[in-house]
Amino acid sequence: MAKLPALIVLLALTAASTPLALAAPQCAVHAGDRLVLYGSGDDPDVLAWDSRFRLREYHAASFDEAEQLLPHASVEPAGTRAVVETCVAAFVQSPLFSQPEDAVGIMVLSGSDRGIGKWVLGSDVRVERAVKNRTSSMR
């Protein structure tokens, strides 16, 4: 009988910690959010990719490999407007990142690439206006 309180505490702790341990990464932006592109690095322009896989490869690649991928990217000037079409949470990893970054699929709304779909890093976007009725993002 003496072990019962300890068991209850153990169960309570397990129950409390399980959602945390199993919690999936969430995207910071959601489909429909209006964005402004702004690079988080020293150069505020943003590299936008034609594929989320190339986006991921670019950040994991060596200098030469990364250079080979450049034809698949365009530079969007800082301030370019876009809308979120989809988002893949924690998709891009790099030894230089402290934690995985989201890959955000956008539709460019201004500039020379207006109307074209691109993929950018989650840290390269600023939410201008969040959508009210959110739909779930891709995983």
Next chain:
Amino acid sequence: MRAPTFPLTRVTGTLLLTAFLLLALGFAVEGAFQTRASIAKTFARQSEIQGEQTSLEELLRLQIDEQNSLRGYSLTHDSFYVDQYRTAALEFDNRERAIEQALSSEDLVTAYRLLQQYREDQSKWRDDVAAPVLSHPNARLSEIDKRNKFFSDQQASIAGGVRRELAGENDVLARGTQAELDRSSYVRSFWLLLFGLLAILFNAFRSRLYRELEEERTTTEILQRAFRSEAIPLPNCEVGGAYVSASSHLAVGGDVFDVYRLSGNLALLSIADVSGKGVDAAVLTAFIKFTIRAIALRRRDPAGILSEFNTAFSQAVENPYLFVSMWVGLLDTDTFLLRYASAGHDSAFVRRSNNVHQLPVTGPILGVMEEPFESKQTNLEAGDLLVLSTDGLTEARTRSGRQLQETGAMDLIARGSERAQELADEIVASVRALSRNRLRDDLAILVVRPLPRGGADG
């Protein structure tokens, strides 16, 4: 004579404690200086690292300047931008070399390697992007922007790595400084605690010492009052006396003289020198003084007094190395007949007019052997001066180290005053002057001057 009983253990204890105190204080101070030097060195290193961090930011700015200049030239074809590009490139190279040198000297291997990569990338950008644009400024701007973005991203990553290593080194230094401060605080606290404890100990020791000295001083004062040699007045005679102890703080020592009236016209005169000085010797002189008085009250023969005293002394004093030289005289103050005996005491003089002669020794020193003593007598005349002293007079040393001896003593007596007390004072003053006031032995002087019949003169 016997060596003084100096409180050596007290001096050693005091010196030892003082040395420990100074040592503890020294370590505490030295530790503080050492810590200060160590922290100053760390701060200097941190300052260098901060300088390198600033230089790195400046390097990134110059890189962007290069890219913007190139972009400007591509847009406007204005040679102003080419000059700006070259200035930025030159400054970049200089700055990069300076940082590389600093990182190399500080042994920051990773940061150094990353910076080399940074330089190589910059060089590649100049070859792959800048050089073609400078040759053909009509290149597509979007392509230049993309390449610029690529290179700046790459270099920002590398710079981030350098930054992290510098920041890490800075953290290590900061932690080291903190550890040094902690260690220093503990060590210094220890030394200060030790210093405090030693100071308390020292104070307790000093208090105890002071208390002991105070007790000793009180004892000495009591002894001084009890055993002081005093020249008491005698009928038809002028009596003078002086006493100087070799122990400057004491008024008693191993010498003693005594003037004592045995009857109406018979006075006992005695002077003795005990081997030794200080309080211990003073206690023995008291024994001598009162024993001689007691014997003299029964016996009127100076040789007999010395003989009986010799027996008493041998029985009373167990120390075989202790001996006494003594002169005892019985003076008839009516006729001035002086009967005396001398136990190895040769400092007895009679001055008549300006002539001084020494009274002979009539027996051995007391406490050494059992040999008979002889009494002698001499008739003093009015105006004569009987001068009795201890060997503090004859063995007084001049500045050249020569002893005064009997001849020197007799010369002093011959040149001195006719008045008993004045002569005693003059002799003491002369001995002090000769030895520069650093007496090696106690000195007792007793002067008796028979006066002309009809009363004292002056």
